[in-house]
Amino acid sequence: MKQRVAALLREQFERDVVLEKPKDRSFGHFATPVAFSLAKELRKSPIVIAEELASSFGEDPMFSAVESVKGYINLRLSESFLDEYASWALENEEIFGSIGEDEKILLEFVSANPTGPLHIGHARGAVYGDTLLRLGRKLGFDITAEYYVNDAGNQIDLLGLSIQLEGRASILNEKVEYPESFYRGEYMTDLAKEAADVFGTEIFHDESRQKELAMWAKDKVLDIIVKDLADANIHFDTFVSESSLYDDWDRVMAKMGNSVYSAEDKIWIRSSEHDDEKDRVVVREDGRPTYLAGDIVYHNQKFERGYHHHINIWGADHHGYIPRVKAATEFLGYDSKKLEVLLSQMVSLLKDGEPYKMSKRAGNVILMSDIIEEIGADALRFIFASKKSDTPLEFDVNELKKEDSSNPIFYINYAHARIQTILGKSELSMEEIMQSDLKGLNADADGLLFEALLLPEVIEDAFVSRQVQKMPEYLKSLAARLHKFYYDYRIIGEEDEAKLLKLFLVVALSLRTGLSMLGITAKDRM
RNA sequence: GCGCUCGUAGCUCAGCUGGAUAGAGUACUGGUUUGCGGUACCAGCGGUCACACGUUCGAAUCGUGUCGGGCGCACCA
Numbered sequence: 001m002k003q004r005v006a007a008l009l010r011e012q013f014e015r016d017v018v019l020e021k022p023k024d025r026s027f028g029h030f031a032t033p034v035a036f037s038l039a040k041e042l043r044k045s046p047i048v049i050a051e052e053l054a055s056s057f058g059e060d061p062m063f064s065a066v067e068s069v070k071g072y073i074n075l076r077l078s079e080s081f082l083d084e085y086a087s088w089a090l091e092n093e094e095i096f097g098s099i100g101e102d103e104k105i106l107l108e109f110v111s112a113n114p115t116g117p118l119h120i121g122h123a124r125g126a127v128y129g130d131t132l133l134r135l136g137r138k139l140g141f142d143i144t145a146e147y148y149v150n151d152a153g154n155q156i157d158l159l160g161l162s163i164q165l166e167g168r169a170s171i172l173n174e175k176v177e178y179p180e181s182f183y184r185g186e187y188m189t190d191l192a193k194e195a196a197d198v199f200g201t202e203i204f205h206d207e208s209r210q211k212e213l214a215m216w217a218k219d220k221v222l223d224i225i226v227k228d229l230a231d232a233n234i235h236f237d238t239f240v241s242e243s244s245l246y247d248d249w250d251r252v253m254a255k256m257g258n259s260v261y262s263a264e265d266k267i268w269i270r271s272s273e274h275d276d277e278k279d280r281v282v283v284r285e286d287g288r289p290t291y292l293a294g295d296i297v298y299h300n301q302k303f304e305r306g307y308h309h310h311i312n313i314w315g316a317d318h319h320g321y322i323p324r325v326k327a328a329t330e331f332l333g334y335d336s337k338k339l340e341v342l343l344s345q346m347v348s349l350l351k352d353g354e355p356y357k358m359s360k361r362a363g364n365v366i367l368m369s370d371i372i373e374e375i376g377a378d379a380l381r382f383i384f385a386s387k388k389s390d391t392p393l394e395f396d397v398n399e400l401k402k403e404d405s406s407n408p409i410f411y412i413n414y415a416h417a418r419i420q421t422i423l424g425k426s427e428l429s430m431e432e433i434m435q436s437d438l439k440g441l442n443a444d445a446d447g448l449l450f451e452a453l454l455l456p457e458v459i460e461d462a463f464v465s466r467q468v469q470k471m472p473e474y475l476k477s478l479a480a481r482l483h484k485f486y487y488d489y490r491i492i493g494e495e496d497e498a499k500l501l502k503l504f505l506v507v508a509l510s511l512r513t514g515l516s517m518l519g520i521t522a523k524d525r526m
Numbered sequence: 527g528c529g530c531u532c533g534u535a536g537c538u539c540a541g542c543u544g545g546a547u548a549g550a551g552u553a554c555u556g557g558u559u560u561g562c563g564g565u566a567c568c569a570g571c572g573g574u575c576a577c578a579c580g581u582u583c584g585a586a587u588c589g590u591g592u593c594g595g596g597c598g599c600a601c602c603a
Contacts, residue, residue, distance in 0.1 A: 023546075033545050039583075046583080072546065113603065155603060181602095266601070277529080281601045291603050319530055320598045345531090346596080353537095387539065391532060392596065399538085399552080404565055406552065414565060422562055465543095473540060476550075487559080487567045526565070 002457045025447050028074035035071050046071035083438040086506045097456045101140040109313035111148040114218040115159045118228045123368040125344035127384040129313045130234040134517045135463040147236045151218050152243040160214030167192040167204035232377045233519040245297040252300045259331035274327035296328045303334045316343040344389045350396040375400045378520045382409045386472040413523040415479035419508040420524040436498035455510040475514045
């Protein structure tokens with residue numbers, strides 16, 4: 001809708017124009033301050049320019065009014081345009097919101113180490129990524145959701161060792177010393193128990209079998225992670241294992257040519273040539289590759305798979321890592337602008353205003369599964385999607401348990417359910433409702449209709465700007481408008497019943513579609 | 527010390543490709559339709575948009591600096 005208006009104005013004024021929604025709807029549906037930017041160029045007052053532009057605007061079926069007010073040009077959409085668009089949306093629910101994009105995008109997110117269940121910080125990145133995924137797919141993008149499994153390196157060795165220690169402690173009842181960095185928690189006890197069944201308890205003392213134990217365990221842990229994600233309605237298309245990538249190492253090294261060099265018996269990458277503070281080691285003296293080496297091969301593979309664009313979502317504590325990965329992609333001959341790294345910040349939880357207690361049994365972290373159990377996946381997803389992902393967030397779990405307007409997810413669902421109820425009460429058939437036209441509506445109804453029809457703009461804006469919080473904001477405001485309208489006007493038995501119900505259908509469509517972007521299924525009854 | 531990032535109402539946060547009177551929820555005060563779900567609605571209270579300077583017709587939004595918070599500065603991932 002907005003695109004069509006913008007295109008029309010561009011043609012009319014022969015330049016790009018800024019379109020905005022006036023705060024005061026009595027000004028019209030859209031407005032543009034274009035006259036202000038022309039003022040200097042034309043050496044005329046903005047008010048005069050706006051006057052001229054507005055009056056130069058001939059009859060167009062899209063608008064019922066084009067007026068200049070204090071230098072702004074206000075545009076009012078025509079009833080027939082709005083009705084036509086609303087009818088189209090109701091009949092084309094699946095593509096309402098699509099802009100027909102077909103770019104291939106690789107979206108990599110979560111990628112938590114397979115050494116333990118997901119905690120609340122992972123959950124934020126997971127929700128952010130999955131929301132982007134849904135928004136992008138709605139727009140038409142061909143997006144692959146990928147999980148990079150870090151199943152190589154120290155943390156995997158540590159996992160094997162941790163299970164051995166856990167097995168000795170909890171199964172063989174030996175006294176063991178746990179170094180601080182070791183993995184602990186309920187899931188480790190379970191894993192040790194299962195390992196005892198599968199391999200026999202002697203594996204807990206066999207140092208040579210640590211690796212075997214670790215490789216077995218990481219698959220088990222990955223199962224736990226996949227289940228945690230599924231509980232939040234998050235699903236991945238592909239899993240790429242880090243350890244499987246190293247076969248390709250020699251070829252990738254060759255591809256980088258003299259961007260890598262040997263010094264001090266190690267191999268380095270010249271990342272300082274691309275905005276990094278210094279060159280980085282990729283292979284240590286003993287021949288073991290660093291984490292960066294794996295990421296280089298992985299990103300090479302990503303680019304070779306032929307996507308138009310790549311998005312990575314990382315924890316904000318990894319932001320210093322971005323320049324070296326970008327440098328590597330340049331050295332591999334790819335455009336690092338096609339690699340976009342988004343950050344997801346820390347989360348701190350409160351309960352009744354007090355810091356949320358970390359789970360001792362899980363090893364002093366707050367588990368994602370605990371929070372889902374406590375407030376539900378919908379509430380978790382909504383709250384995380386509501387805030388900018390790159391700023392720290394603090395929230396109180398108890399506020400999400402309330403069943404009134406203070407709980408936004410409840411409030412939005414209630415708006416949707418109200419519409420379903422009233423549709424059920426009406427004696428009009430769906431045909432009668434659909435055949436009515438949305439004309440002669442008062443200002444409140446018009447405002448509600450317009451807001452509901454803005455959904456596609458919100459989806460596109462939220463995805464393109466990577467600011468997923470725009471969707472929850474929009475849904476809250478649309479729900480509020482619906483509740484107010486419902487309070488102010490009677491529907492059933494009124495002369496306008498059919499057209500008001502048609503209007504409500506559009507609102508329900510946008511609420512439902514918007515919620516689905518957040519991975520939430522709208523409720524028909526509360 | 528260097529880099530990134532943030533600082534908006536008592537609290538949690540939107541708004542940031544510069545534009546009409548800075549918004550929402552919460553908290554607090556006070557109200558509401560003999561009617562479709564009062565699990566709703568309305569009003570009031572509450573702001574030097576951290577501070578300073580600059581750019582501009584116009585700055586919460588852009589730039590520089592200061593102060594304050596977070597994160598990072600590994601051959602860990």
